[in-house]
Amino acid sequence: MNDGNEILRVEGLSKTFKLSKKQQRIERTSQTTRVAVNDLSFCAYPGEIFGLLGPNGAGKTTTLRILATLIKPDCGDAFIEGTSVIRDPEYTRSRIGFLTSDLRMEDFFTPDYLFDFFSTLRKIDPAVAAGRKELLFCRFGINEFAQVKIKNLSSGMKQKASLVLSIVHDPDIIIFDEPTNGLDVITAKLVTDYLEELRAAGKSIVLSTHIFSLVERLCDRVGIIFEGQMVACDTLENICEGSSLEDRFFELYRQAGGEVA
Amino acid sequence: MNHRKSGFYAILKKELYRFFTDKRTVVTTIILPGLMIFIIYSFIGSAMQGFFSVSGDYAPTISAVNLPDSIEAIGQAAGLQTYAASEESIEQVKQQITNGEADLLVVFPKDFDRTIAARESASVGYAPPNVQIYYNSTSSESNTAYGVFSGMLNAYLSSLDTPSFVINQGSAAYDLVSEENATGFMLSSILPLLILIFLFTGGVGVGLESIAGEKERGTIATLLVTTLKRQELALGKVVSLSCIALLAALSSFVGVLLSIPSLLGASGSEIAGTAATLYGVSEYLPLLAVILSTCLLFASLISILSAFAKSVREASTLVLPLMILIMLVAVVGMFQGAQSGPLFFLIPAYNSVQSMVAIFSYSIVPLNLVITIISNLVLTGFCIFVLTRMFNSERIIFSH
Ligand SMILES: Nc1ncnc2c1ncn2[C@@H]1O[C@H](COP(=O)(O)OP(=O)(O)OP(=O)(O)O)[C@@H](O)[C@H]1O
Numbered sequence: 001m002n003d004g005n006e007i008l009r010v011e012g013l014s015k016t017f018k019l020s021k022k023q024q025r026i027e028r029t030s031q032t033t034r035v036a037v038n039d040l041s042f043c044a045y046p047g048e049i050f051g052l053l054g055p056n057g058a059g060k061t062t063t064l065r066i067l068a069t070l071i072k073p074d075c076g077d078a079f080i081e082g083t084s085v086i087r088d089p090e091y092t093r094s095r096i097g098f099l100t101s102d103l104r105m106e107d108f109f110t111p112d113y114l115f116d117f118f119s120t121l122r123k124i125d126p127a128v129a130a131g132r133k134e135l136l137f138c139r140f141g142i143n144e145f146a147q148v149k150i151k152n153l154s155s156g157m158k159q160k161a162s163l164v165l166s167i168v169h170d171p172d173i174i175i176f177d178e179p180t181n182g183l184d185v186i187t188a189k190l191v192t193d194y195l196e197e198l199r200a201a202g203k204s205i206v207l208s209t210h211i212f213s214l215v216e217r218l219c220d221r222v223g224i225i226f227e228g229q230m231v232a233c234d235t236l237e238n239i240c241e242g243s244s245l246e247d248r249f250f251e252l253y254r255q256a257g258g259e260v261a
Numbered sequence: 262m263n264h265r266k267s268g269f270y271a272i273l274k275k276e277l278y279r280f281f282t283d284k285r286t287v288v289t290t291i292i293l294p295g296l297m298i299f300i301i302y303s304f305i306g307s308a309m310q311g312f313f314s315v316s317g318d319y320a321p322t323i324s325a326v327n328l329p330d331s332i333e334a335i336g337q338a339a340g341l342q343t344y345a346a347s348e349e350s351i352e353q354v355k356q357q358i359t360n361g362e363a364d365l366l367v368v369f370p371k372d373f374d375r376t377i378a379a380r381e382s383a384s385v386g387y388a389p390p391n392v393q394i395y396y397n398s399t400s401s402e403s404n405t406a407y408g409v410f411s412g413m414l415n416a417y418l419s420s421l422d423t424p425s426f427v428i429n430q431g432s433a434a435y436d437l438v439s440e441e442n443a444t445g446f447m448l449s450s451i452l453p454l455l456i457l458i459f460l461f462t463g464g465v466g467v468g469l470e471s472i473a474g475e476k477e478r479g480t481i482a483t484l485l486v487t488t489l490k491r492q493e494l495a496l497g498k499v500v501s502l503s504c505i506a507l508l509a510a511l512s513s514f515v516g517v518l519l520s521i522p523s524l525l526g527a528s529g530s531e532i533a534g535t536a537a538t539l540y541g542v543s544e545y546l547p548l549l550a551v552i553l554s555t556c557l558l559f560a561s562l563i564s565i566l567s568a569f570a571k572s573v574r575e576a577s578t579l580v581l582p583l584m585i586l587i588m589l590v591a592v593v594g595m596f597q598g599a600q601s602g603p604l605f606f607l608i609p610a611y612n613s614v615q616s617m618v619a620i621f622s623y624s625i626v627p628l629n630l631v632i633t634i635i636s637n638l639v640l641t642g643f644c645i646f647v648l649t650r651m652f653n654s655e656r657i658i659f660s661h
Pocket residue numbers: 017018019020023034035036054055056057058059060061062063210659660661
C-alpha cells in the first residue's frame with residue numbers, strides 16, 4: 001500500500017453497544033450486547049471515492065459515526081490526514097463534512113437562515129459564505145425554497161438542504177451515509193453527479209451503501225463488511241475479478257457463513 | 262465578530278430568534294403567565310374586597326393638636342370629624358398612623374389664630390407658623406385624608422389677604438411610612454418566594470424543549486458534527502434560557518403588580534411608588550445580582566435535566582421533583598427568619614430567598630449576599646461543565 005499518503009486510515013476499530021430491554025424485545029434476542037463493529041481496518045486515499053458495502057446491521061453507520069466523532073470506539077482509532085479522530089476531534093470536525101439522514105434540521109427555520117447559521121458556527125467569512133450559498137442553492141434547486149421553513153419542504157428537498165448545510169465549509173473530506181436513500185431517481189442522480197463532481201475537484205469521499213449499482217457507478221475502491229468485520233477491501237476491479245459485484249458479494253457472503261433465506 | 266466566541270453568540274442568537282419569532286411560545290411563556298396571575302389574583306382580590314378596600318363613606322380618623330377655632334369651623338362645614346389630642350400624645354398617635362390604626366395627625370402651633378391675626382399689623386420679622394400634618398403614604402385612607410385636609414388648609418390660606426402660615430415646612434419626617442406597614446411587609450414576605458417561583462417556572466417550558474426536544478428530533482447531532490465547541494453550546498443554551506426565564510418572570514411580576522389594587526385595596530402605582538421610595542440603588546443592585554445569579558443557576562439545572570432525558574415528556578416528569586425540592590427549600594428559607602449563619606448561604610434557592618428577604622427588610626449582611634451570588638455562579642459554572650461533558654457523550658445523541 002502507498003503508506004503515508006492516505007487521507008483516512010482506520011485501525012482496528014471496535015464498537016459494542018449495550019442493548020436495552022426494548023431493543024432485545026424488538027430484535028427477539030437475549031443478548032445484552034451487540035458487537036456493531038469488530039476490529040475494522042481500512043484506508044482511503046485522496047481524490048477517490050471509497051465505498052463501504054454491507055447488508056443491514058453490518059456496522060456501516062456505526063463506523064461512519066465514529067469517523068464523524070459522534071461516538072467513540074471501544075478500541076482502535078482512525079486518523080484523518082494523520083490526526084487521531086479520538087484525540088483531536090475538533091480537527092476532524094473542521095476537515096470533514098458528515099452527511100446522513102440522521103442529522104435533522106430544525107423544522108422552524110428556513111434553509112437560508114440555517115445556511116448562515118452553520119456558516120457562522122464554522123466561522124466562515126460572511127462574504128465567502130454568501131457566495132457559497134448562492135452557488136449551492138442554485139446547484140440543488142433550493143433557491144425557490146430558500147425562505148420556506150424546513151417543516152414545509154418535501155422530503156427530497158429536505159435531504160438536499162441537509163446535504164448543502166453539511167458542506168457549508170467546503171470540506172476536503174466527505175463522509176456520506178447512504179447517499180441515495182429515500183431519494184427519487186432524479187434527486188438521486190443529482191446527488192451522484194455531484195459526488196463525481198466533487199471527486200473531479202479533488203475531494204475525498206467515503207460513503208456507505210448496500211446498493212451494488214451505486215458502488216459500481218461511483219466507487220474507486222470498496223470495502224465489504226459483514227457483521228462489523230471487513231471481508232474484502234480493494235479496488236473495484238480487484239474485488240470483482242471479472243464477475244459482477246453482486247455475484248462476488250454473495251460469494252463472499254457464503255464464505256463468511258451467511259445464508260440467504 | 263469575535264471569532265473565539267462566535268459559536269456562543271450564534272447559538273444565543275438562534276435560540277432567541279426561534280423564541281421570539283414563534284408567536285405560540287411568546288404567548289405561552291411570556292404573555293399568558295402574567296395574564297393568568299392578573300386574572301386569578303384580581304378575582305381573589307375582589308372576593309376579599311370587603312376586607313381591604315376603602316369604602317365610599319369611610320370616615321378618616323384625624324387627630325389635631327391645638328386645633329384653632331377657625332379651622333375647626335371650616336372642617337365641620339366640610340364634614341370632617343377631628344379629635345382633639347394633647348401635645349403629650351403626639352408620639353403615640355404617630356405610632357398609630359405608622360401602624361395604620363390612625364390616619365392623620367395635624368399639629369398647629371399654639372395661638373395659631375392670634376398669630377395670624379397679628380400678621381396684619383406686624384411688620385418685619387414675622388415668622389409664619391408651621392402646620393404639621395403627619396400621614397402614612399402607604400395607606401390609602403391616610404393619603405386621602407392628607408389630601409383632603411391639606412387641600413382645605415390651602416383653600417383657607419388663599420382666602421387670607423397675605424400668605425401667613427406654611428404647611429409641613431422643614432425636613433421633619435411627615436410621612437410616617439415604615440417598612441413594617443402592609444406593603445413593606447407584603448413585599449418582604451411573599452415577594453422573594455414569588456420571584457423564585459416565577460424564575461423557575463418561567464424557564465421550564467422552553468428549557469425542556471430546547472435540549473430534550475432537540476435530542477428527540479435529532480437536531481442536536483447536526484450541531485455536534487460542526488466545529489462548535491460543546492462548552493459554547495452549553496453556555497448558549499443556558500444564557501438564552503436565562504433571558505427568556507427573566508422575561509417570563511418579569512411578566513408574572515407585572516401581573517402581580519397590576520392585581521395589587523384589587524388584592525390590597527391600594528393602587529398599583531401607589532405600591533410601585535412606595536417601592537420606589539422604600540428602596541434605593543443599594544437595595545435594587547443587590548436584588549438584581551441575586552435574581553440574575555439565581556436565574557442562571559435555575560436555567561442550567563433545567564438544561565441538565567433536559568439533556569439527561571430522552572424526550573420532552575420524560576424531561577417534564579424529571580423536572581417535577583426538582584421543582585418541588587426547590588420550592589421546599591425556598592419555603593424553609595422564607596420562614597427561617599433572617600438570621601442564618603453564612604454557611605447556609607451556600608445552599609441554592611435557600612440563599613436566594615434569604616438574601617431577598619434581607620434586602621427587602623434592609624438587613625443586608627454583605628458577606629451573606631456575596632456568598633449567595635458566588636455560590637450560585639460557581640454552581641452554574643459546575644452545571645455548565647457537566648452539561649459540556651454530557652454534550653461530549655454519545656448518549657446524548659443516540660440514546661434510543
Ligand atoms: N446506539 C445503539 N445502541 C444499540 N445498538 C446499536 C446502536 N447503534 C447501532 N446498533 C446496532 O449495531 C448494529 C450495526 O448497526 P449500524 O447502524 O451500524 O448498521 P448499518 O450497516 O448502518 O445498517 P443499515 O444498512 O441498516 O443502516 C445493528 O445491529 C444495530 O442494531
